[in-house]
Amino acid sequence: MTTIVALILQLVLVLLLSPLTIGLVRWFKARLQGRLGAPPWIVYTALLTTLKKQHVISENVSWVFRFVPFAVLGMAAFLVLSLPLLFSNGGLPQIDLFILAGVLSLGSVFLVFGGLDAGTAFGGMGASREMTIAALVEPVALITFSAFAVVAGSSSIQDVFGNGMSVFSHPALVLSFAALVLVALAENARYPVDNPATHLELTMVHEAMLLEYSGPYLAMLEYASSIKLTVFLVLLGNLIWVKPSAALAPEAIGLAAAGILSTLIVGSFALALLESSIAKMRFFRLQEYMSVAFFLSLSGFILVFLL
Amino acid sequence: MSFFIPYLLFASLSLTVISGIAALGGRAMIFHKLSQIFLALSGLLGMAASVAVFLSPEIGMRVSIASAKFSPVFGLDLFGAVFFFLVSLVSVLCAVYAVPYLRSYRTTYHLPSLNALVAAFVLGMQIVIVSTGPFPFMIGWEIMSLASFFLVVSDRSAESVRAALLYLVMTHLGAAAILAAFLLLAQGSFFADFSLLTNLAGTAPAWVLPVSFGLFLFGFGSKSGLVPFHVWLPEAHPAAPSHVSALMSGVMLKIAIYGFLRVTLFLLPPIGTTASLVILGFGLLTALYGVLYAALDRDFKRTLAFSSIENIGLIFTMIGISFFAASRGLEVLFEVVFSAAVFFTIAHALFKSGLFLISGVVVRAFHSRSLEKMGGLSKRLPVFSAFFCILALAAASLPPFGPFFGEWMFFQSLLGHFSLHDPFVNAILLLTFAISALVGGLAIFAMVKLFALSMLAESRSPENALEHCERPAWGEMFSIGVFTLSVLLLGPFAPAVMALIRGEAAVPSLWLLSVGSAAIQPSVLLLFLFACVLAVWILRRLMSRVEHERAYHRWDCGAPVNASMEYTATAFSAPIRFFFRLILRTKKSVDVLPVLATNPWIASKSFNMNLRSIWMDFGYLPLGRFFIGLSLQVKKIQSGNIRFYLFLIFAALILTLRIAL
Known part of the structure; x- marks a missing residue:
């Protein structure tokens, strides 16, 4: 019973906070770039408005196009339910890092299907790029997660991210943590891999796949990507200073929720700072990014054994 | 009932023979159907026989001639039964598929000979598995190889003949290597069965074992497509034909793996660290090259073939690690x-056979194997494309489908055995882990490319608007559906399957897989994923109006978009081609021919890209040129002068006497 209550609490909290993350990133970015910026909570109204709007469905699409938003948002919900975000043993106890990597890939795969189904060149371009990124990020994610698993002594996600293991308590993880940051940037289509604020064909990856979607489906897909960003920020935060609550007591939950909120604020500020200070990479230079990430994760793994 | 069990195996083999004979009755469709019915019956009996062995593995099954002095020639133990079950299952479903499938190709193929050859092919594979000595083993192997050679040429095109001749050469080099290894081990007694051979191998001279291991690795490796022996x-x-491709890729490769495991597990004494590292190295190389070409290739069936090479590479990697x-x-x-390797082998047989059966329907709909001409089939065949989607995701080893759990066990055991004591073991495991992870990522790319470019968007060939495409008949849909269902169910039932193949080390209970400290309930994972998607579906119904939608043309920047503007397979895989260009060395050229001498911008351009194989270009072709050059040199002694020939005969005689005496 307590598990179910914990799961619902975690689900509600993350689902409520995730649009705020996107809003905060945009607001910080605007401030850092000398603009006034829209208030962070405008994302909520934007999502609700999109949800109420009429669908425009292309005449050229098949069932796959309609199935994609459900699959992508479903995978995002799976992440929220199975990871230790608010509670240290939140979610299914048996979810391990391989399933996490697999579910992340599954989400990308469906997004790619959606991008290709309408048959426009934009969607195809985004799909091809996204698939390349997803295919090359998956090994990096696996190796990085494994390094954490070796240190934690268990491959269970709860033991890796939920038990208060941090970069400070295990300095050997510093390279793996850096690799995980690169994975998070690539998975969430942020700088320097993708520019989330653009609709220019040369630069966009994630947005190009959403181009055909409108109304509730668009809202679902955007919501899914905000959930994914939130989850990644919280996971990274767990590795630095935040501890998920171990029990279902009000003070502990309050502390953990405050931890999540502070992670999101600091994380979105860091992300905005990064996106304001570097340029997006040309897509064909991502080879270097991916190689750096791959060898960083590999050296992180080796470092775990050396130290 | 128990009275019949010993005869199941015999009946299964006989029905395969009868199926071949029935096919030769004539060109009438009734003989075609009869042949498939007998083949399906043979498969069903074969499955029953394998199940009987699963239930009582200690006894096994023997086909013997009563009161004869000969030791039984055919028998089935638990290890063979796993593979016999696969052969039987796939041949049943291929037979059901072939009934309508071959009807649409009755002018292309000569049906009587095709069906007879398929029966011979299946018979060969069955004999290989049930044989208990090298002699019947090699006979089965040869029947299988020759039948499949003729099956490859069955459409009688020049391209097929070229492919088949390459196959014939490679497969016979392999067969010769296997035969040589058996002869070396037998030390003169060729009619020894495997158990005697095991004893002989224990007392063999020191040099025999490594040599015969190398020969076995080449022989079985070339049959199963190990890089660099994979070019055929x-x-x-x-x-x-597609159902034969399914048999070849889904089962024949497994027969090679069966043979390799049979000799390394049961015949040779435990192989050492070096030999296991050799297997591992070949496995990793195969997986990496297979998956890269699977991601790049623009031909539907070739992509599947390369993906088979990749999967075989993974299986050999797992075998190498386990021997290590x-x-x-x-x-x-x-x-x-x-x-885990055996489990992944089973999973591969299921999903790859299913995908090759799908390729038959797809190729028939587009009248082409090129992905550049495909697209848009999911609008016309939604159920078919849903089956394809599940099989493709399963082939990409994504959760929650069966093959994922094979890889899961593999990765988990690697992860659980990183020890702090032995840097050598750590290095090997880490290298394997990293390359396998990279291969896993690229495999997703290859499978997504295959599904998305053939099923989604619109047809890329303007002359073929899919208006008149032939719909899959019920028999085809049945076989594809059964394969789809089986990869779906292989997930939740993975622990049960593992228990069946005696992998108890990973199965604490019937619904739980466990490796080291990690445990997983595949059925819960499957339900959980479905529940998440279902919950989203319900919430969307509650939160927004469903009917509130409008059909309109797609986003087109104000100018009409047509199918020629779609992303193609070449474009889709361009990033991978670019990122891995150092390994792949693909050749791309754009030829610009000016039309007007005055204006260089008005020019006709032609684009040419060659996805060549570096093993062909830097390995086999130079080797071939070397041998042709050598034989040209040797030809010089053919002067036409009879006295010179007499001298050669005399010299040969002297040399023979010198060696013999």
């Missing part, structure tokens, strides 16, 4: 990874 595979598998573990005394790692 992407040519031969696609050239055959055995040689290092890591007993648990050996057991779990070995049963």
Whole structure:
């Protein structure tokens, strides 16, 4: 019973906070770039408005196009339910890092299907790029997660991210943590891999796949990507200073929720700072990014054994 | 009932023969149907026989001639039964598929000979598995190889003949190597059965074992498509009719794995660290090259063939790791990874056969094997495309489908055995882990490319608007559906399957897989994923109006968009081609011919890209040129002068006497 209550609490909290993350990133970015910026909570109204709007469905699409938003948002919900975000043993106890990597890939795969189904060149371009990124990020994610698993002594996600293991308590993880940051940037289509604020064909990856979607489906897909960003920020935060609550007591939950909120604020500020200070990479230079990430994760793994 | 069990195996083999004979009755469709019915019956009996062995593995099954002095020639133990079950299952479903499928190709193929050859092919594979000595083993092997050679040429095109000849050469080099290895081990007694051979191998001279291991690795490796002996595979598998491709890729490769495991597990004494590292190295190389070409290729069936090479590479990687573990005394790692390899072999047989059956329907709809001409089939065949989607995701080893759990066990056991004591073991495991992870990522790319470019968007060939495409008949849909269902169910039932193949080390209970400290309930994972998607579906119904939608043309920047503007397979895989150009060395050229001398911008341009195979270009072709050059040199002694020939005969005689005496 307590598990179910914990799961619902975690689900509600993350689902409520995730649009705020996107809003905060945009607001910080605007401030850092000398603009006034829209208030962070405008994302909520934007999502609700999109949800109420009429669908425009292309005449050229098949069932796959309609199935994609459900699959992508479903995978995002799976992440929220199975990871230790608010509670240290939140979610299914048996979810391990391989399933996490697999579910992340599954989400990308469906997004790619959606991008290709309408048959426009934009969607195809985004799909091809996204698939390349997803295919090359998956090994990096696996190796990085494994390094954490070796240190934690268990491959269970709860033991890796939920038990208060941090970069400070295990300095050997510093390279793996850096690799995980690169994975998070690539998975969430942020700088320097993708520019989330653009609709220019040369630069966009994630947005190009959403181009055909409108109304509730668009809202679902955007919501899914905000959930994914939130989850990644919280996971990274767990590795630095935040501890998920171990029990279902009000003070502990309050502390953990405050931890999540502070992670999101600091994380979105860091992300905005990064996106304001570097340029997006040309897509064909991502080879270097991916190689750096791959060898960083590999050296992180080796470092775990050396130290 | 128990009275019949010993005869199941015999009946299964006989029905395969009868199926071949029935096919030769004539060109009438009734003989075609009869042949498939007998083949399906043979498969069903074969499945029953395998199940009987699963239930009582200690006894096994023997086909013997009563009161004869000969030891039984045919028998089935638990290890063979796993593979016999696969052969039987796939041949049943291929037979059901072939009834309508071959009807649409009755002018292309000569049906009586095709069906007879398929029966011979299946018979060959059955004999290989049930034989208990090298002699019947080699006979079965040859029947299988020759039948499949003729099946590859069955459409009689020049391209197929080229592919088949390459296949014939490679497969016979392999067969010769296997035969030589058996002869070396037997030390003169060729009619020895495997158990005697095991004893002989124990007393063999020191040099025999490594040599015969190398010969076995080459022989079985060339049959199963191990890089660099794989060059025939992407040519031969696609050239055959699709249900034969399914048999070749889904089962024949497994027969090679069966043979390799049979000799390394049961015949040779435990192989050492070096030999296991050789297997591992070949496995990793194969997986990496297979998956890269699978991601790049623009031909539907060739992509599947390359993906088979990749999967075989992974299986050999797992085998290599498990032997490595055995040689290092890591007993648990050996057991779990070995049963994971067998599990992945089963999974591969299911999804790859299903995908090749799908390729038959797809190729028939587009009248082409090129992905550049495909697209848009999911609008016309939604159920079919849903089956394809599940099989493709399963082939990409994504959760929650069966193959994922094979890889899961493999990765988990690698992860659980990183020890702090032995840097050598750590290095090997880490290298394997990293390359396998990279291969896993690229495999997703290859499968997504295959599904998305053939099923989604619109047809890329303007002359073929899919208006009149032939719909899959019920028999085809049935077989594809059964394969789809089986990869779906292989997930939740993975622990049960593992228990069946005696991988108890990883199965604490019937619904739980466990490796080291990690445990997983595949059925819960499947339900959980479905529940998440279902919850989203319900919430969307509650939160927004469903009917509130409008059909309109797609986003087109104000100018009409047509199918020629779609992303093609070449474009889709361009990033991978670019990122891995150092390994792949693909050749791309754009030829610009000016039309007007005055204006260089008005020019006709032609684009040319060659996805060549570096093994062909830098390995086989130079080798071929060397041999042709050598034989041209040798030809010089053919002067036409009879006295010179007499001298040669005399010299040969002297030389023979010199050696003999």
